[in-house]
Amino acid sequence: xxxxxxxxxxxxxxxxxSISSRSALPxxxxxxxxxxxPRQDTIHVDYTLSEHIIPAVLPRLVPDIPVPKIxxxxxxxxxxxxxxxxxxxxxxxxxxxxxxxxxxLTGDRSQKPHWNCVTRxxxxxxxxxxxxxxxxxxxxxxxxxxxxxxxxxxxxxxxTSGPLVDEVWSWEAINHxxxxxxxxxxxxxxxxxxxxxxxxxxxxxxxxxxxxxxxSLPTRLACVPEATSDARKELGYHRRRLVVVGHSYxxxxxxxxxxxxxKLFSSLVLVDPVILADKTKTVEEAVRFAVNAFTRRSFWxxxxxxxxxxxxxxxxxxxxxxxxxxxxxxxxxxxxxxGVRLKLTTVQEGLSYVSVSICAEVWxxxxxxxxxxxxRWVVPWPGFxxxxxxxxxxxxxxxxxxxxxxxxxxxxxxxxxxIELAEDIATFLSKNYGSPQIKAVL
Numbered sequence: 225x226x227x228x229x230x231x232x233x234x235x236x237x238x239x240x241x242s243i244s245s246r247s248a249l250p251x252x253x254x255x256x257x258x259x260x261x262p263r264q265d266t267i268h269v270d271y272t273l274s275e276h277i278i279p280a281v282l283p284r285l286v287p288d289i290p291v292p293k294i295x296x297x298x299x300x301x302x303x304x305x306x307x308x309x310x311x312x313x314x315x316x317x318x319x320x321x322x323x324x325x326x327x328x329l330t331g332d333r334s335q336k337p338h339w340n341c342v343t344r345x346x347x348x349x350x351x352x353x354x355x356x357x358x359x360x361x362x363x364x365x366x367x368x369x370x371x372x373x374x375x376x377x378x379x380x381x382x383x384t385s386g387p388l389v390d391e392v393w394s395w396e397a398i399n400h401x402x403x404x405x406x407x408x409x410x411x412x413x414x415x416x417x418x419x420x421x422x423x424x425x426x427x428x429x430x431x432x433x434x435x436x437x438x439x440s441l442p443t444r445l446a447c448v449p450e451a452t453s454d455a456r457k458e459l460g461y462h463r464r465r466l467v468v469v470g471h472s473y474x475x476x477x478x479x480x481x482x483x484x485x486x487k488l489f490s491s492l493v494l495v496d497p498v499i500l501a502d503k504t505k506t507v508e509e510a511v512r513f514a515v516n517a518f519t520r521r522s523f524w525x526x527x528x529x530x531x532x533x534x535x536x537x538x539x540x541x542x543x544x545x546x547x548x549x550x551x552x553x554x555x556x557x558x559x560x561x562x563g564v565r566l567k568l569t570t571v572q573e574g575l576s577y578v579s580v581s582i583c584a585e586v587w588x589x590x591x592x593x594x595x596x597x598x599x600r601w602v603v604p605w606p607g608f609x610x611x612x613x614x615x616x617x618x619x620x621x622x623x624x625x626x627x628x629x630x631x632x633x634x635x636x637x638x639x640x641x642x643i644e645l646a647e648d649i650a651t652f653l654s655k656n657y658g659s660p661q662i663k664a665v666l
Contacts, residue, residue, distance in 0.1 A: 259406055270386075275343055276344060277342070277443060278427055283333035284419055292313065321414065340403055343393070359466050360393070360468070364474050365474055366513075368555065369555045369568075372551060375546040376645050380650055399572040418582060420473075430453050436463075460487035475495055479586050480582065492600070494599070500584060503584050510580045514577040521533075530552050531549065535548070544640065544641070593621045601626070
């Protein structure tokens with residue numbers, strides 16, 4: 225055979241049997257950029273702040289349903305008629321949500337990719353904490369961005385218990401805050417708190433780094449090895465102790481995660497979570513909150529105008545001024561037409577309130593919560609439940625549990641009493657995790 229290179233001569237193509245082609249490849253999911261400009265500030269001199277993103281769980285539990293439409297002329301409708309129309313829509317959405325919870329809603333589970341945004345606050349200098357270093361995980365109430373905790377967090381880190389905390393992660397569901405901006409084109413017309421609980425579990429099992437370090441982390445957090453995730457399910461964290469704090473629906477979602485993956489949790493602090501036995505009362509509360517969401521204003525000419533009008537509103541009158549400023553800074557975003565608008569759309573906020581079945585489900589399961597998880601309740605009095613039901617709720621899982629009553633605040637404790645909340649959490653941490661005897665590692 226010749227060793228010289230040569231060409232295959234051209235010949236006419238022979239006939240062949242045609243097949244169905246699969247040549248089109250799916251487009252890989254792009255990693256989205258964070259939607260808000262990088263923050264140059266920090267909430268505490270001893271901590272640095274960074275923003276991160278992780279993929280949400282797929283497939284979703286919910287189907288991909290068109291997002292409900294609000295009439296474009298709703299602002300011209302009298303307030304009473306507007307609320308009447310919204311109430312009708314909301315009751316229909318609650319009925320649909322209940323059908324979904326009962327397995328009666330048809331439709332394939334959504335395969336659209338979604339993302340969760342998280343904020344990390346980590347101690348600047350790594351320290352030896354003599355076994356007391358803690359990781360906090362914070363989940364806000366429906367309707368609020370992850371930054372809403374910052375007034376409470378700043379006060380907590382300033383307290384004598386602050387040195388106990390090595391790292392803090394603040395969470396955002398797929399349709400809230402920056403997550404809502406990232407997922408704007410893929411959100412469904414139905415939202416279920418079970419999906420949020422799955423996403424939180426996904427972060428805690430698969431994306432929370434093995435240990436706290438002052439080193440910077442990539443914007444998209446890396447997934448831990450499968451063996452590490454499996455070990456966390458059975459044994460918990462090797463180099464962390466996790467204290468989670470959840471407000472309202474955030475507390476309900478966290479409780480569901482703790483019921484399913486108890487080894488991850490050291491303590492669970494529930495700030496007036498929506499965990500109710502009375503489904504009728506739950507529905508009525510959901511209607512009230514969702515109607516308010518559907519009929520609220522969502523656009524302002526500037527942040528200054530929004531803050532000025534919020535200060536005149538009875539709803540915001542009881543808020544701590546720093547929390548209100550944080551809400552304006554981080555709950556609103558620049559709009560393409562000029563001015564600013566809510567990051568969380570009014571429709572998605574309303575959809576977040578109608579997932580009512582989970583409230584009773586968690587109530588049923590609460591007594592089964594692992595007794596090794598230290599449980600702390602922070603509740604208003606009498607609260608939207610009333611005195612008797614509030615008392616029953618905080619002792620639903622009596623072992624290794626305690627509570628504190630804030631008679632000077634309503635359901636929005638994080639917004640109305642952030643300093644008092646920080647003081648109670650600081651006392652709780654000191655009591656359960658010892659005095660912060662710490663020396664810096666240079």
